[in-house]
Amino acid sequence: NAGVTQTPKFRVLKTGQSMTLLCAQDMNHEYMYWYRQDPGMGLRLIHYSVGEGTTAKGEVPDGYNVSRLKKQNFLLGLESAAPSQTSVYFCASSFSRDYIHEQYFGPGTRLTVT
Amino acid sequence: AQSVTQLDSHVSVSEGTPVLLRCNYSSSYSPSLFWYVQHPNKGLQLLLKYTSAATLVKGINGFEAEFKKSETSFHLTKPSAHMSDAAEYFCVVSPEYYGNNRLAFGKGNQVVVIP
Numbered sequence: 001n002a003g004v005t006q007t008p009k010f011r012v013l014k015t016g017q018s019m020t021l022l023c024a025q026d027m028n029h030e031y032m033y034w035y036r037q038d039p040g041m042g043l044r045l046i047h048y049s050v051g052e053g054t055t056a057k058g059e060v061p062d063g064y065n066v067s068r069l070k071k072q073n074f075l076l077g078l079e080s081a082a083p084s085q086t087s088v089y090f091c092a093s094s095f096s097r098d099y100i101h102e103q104y105f106g107p108g109t110r111l112t113v114t
Numbered sequence: 115a116q117s118v119t120q121l122d123s124h125v126s127v128s129e130g131t132p133v134l135l136r137c138n139y140s141s142s143y144s145p146s147l148f149w150y151v152q153h154p155n156k157g158l159q160l161l162l163k164y165t166s167a168a169t170l171v172k173g174i175n176g177f178e179a180e181f182k183k184s185e186t187s188f189h190l191t192k193p194s195a196h197m198s199d200a201a202e203y204f205c206v207v208s209p210e211y212y213g214n215n216r217l218a219f220g221k222g223n224q225v226v227v228i229p
Contacts, residue, residue, distance in 0.1 A: 004157075040123065040221060041221065042204060042219040042220060042221040042222050043158075043204070043219045044219075045216060045217075048216070058216065059216075090157060090158070092158075102148065102160060102163060103158075103217065104160075105150075105157035105158040105159070106157050107156060107157045108155075108156075108157055
């Protein structure tokens with residue numbers, strides 16, 4: 001049981017380049033999330049999904065797109081990277097439970113945009 | 115909408131002394147509350163959670179937290195700090211209603227343990 005895994009762990013992009021971050025979970029969770037973490041800001045929700053084939057915007061969705069074609073995978077895409085997207089990105093997943101949404105986090109992807 | 119306030123973004127404690135991290139929340143309903151810990155260059159790990167059962171919650175590594183509805187607080191404590199407790203700690207409040215799965219995160223407490 002690997003939990004939540006993220007690929008890649010590190011990446012450096014030039015402004016304008018594109019990339020996709022992959023998140024996978026093996027816990028059969030319905031909900032999946034993408035966050036970004038910046039110093040002094042805590043975690044901010046980018047996009048989330050409540051099930052296969054569904055996605056929704058979070059707090060800071062601009063400049064990102066997501067897809068959930070399979071229940072176990074949640075992809076985060078940057079179409080045209082900007083220096084403001086330099087951050088640590090975390091994926092998380094959770095069961096769908098009444099008022100109890102404990103989330104399980106991946107190890108993170110450190111992205112630098114130059 | 116729910117929100118979380120964590121004061122003291124940086125906290126220094128001496129090894130062997132108590133740890134206290136303060137968390138205050140706002141929510142229209144009785145929420146579920148969580149503390150997560152993040153060690154350097156790692157993901158977030160659940161420390162403990164409150165889900166409307168006992169108000170004093172015990173977590174991993176000797177941490178505990180007490181839910182006080184009258185004070186809208188969920189402070190995290192540990193009687194004796196260990197060097198391995200150096201990490202960042204996040205207080206998190208659950209959604210206000212079923213179907214809204216968007217947690218509200220505090221900005222975190224960076225804990226430094228002095229030998």
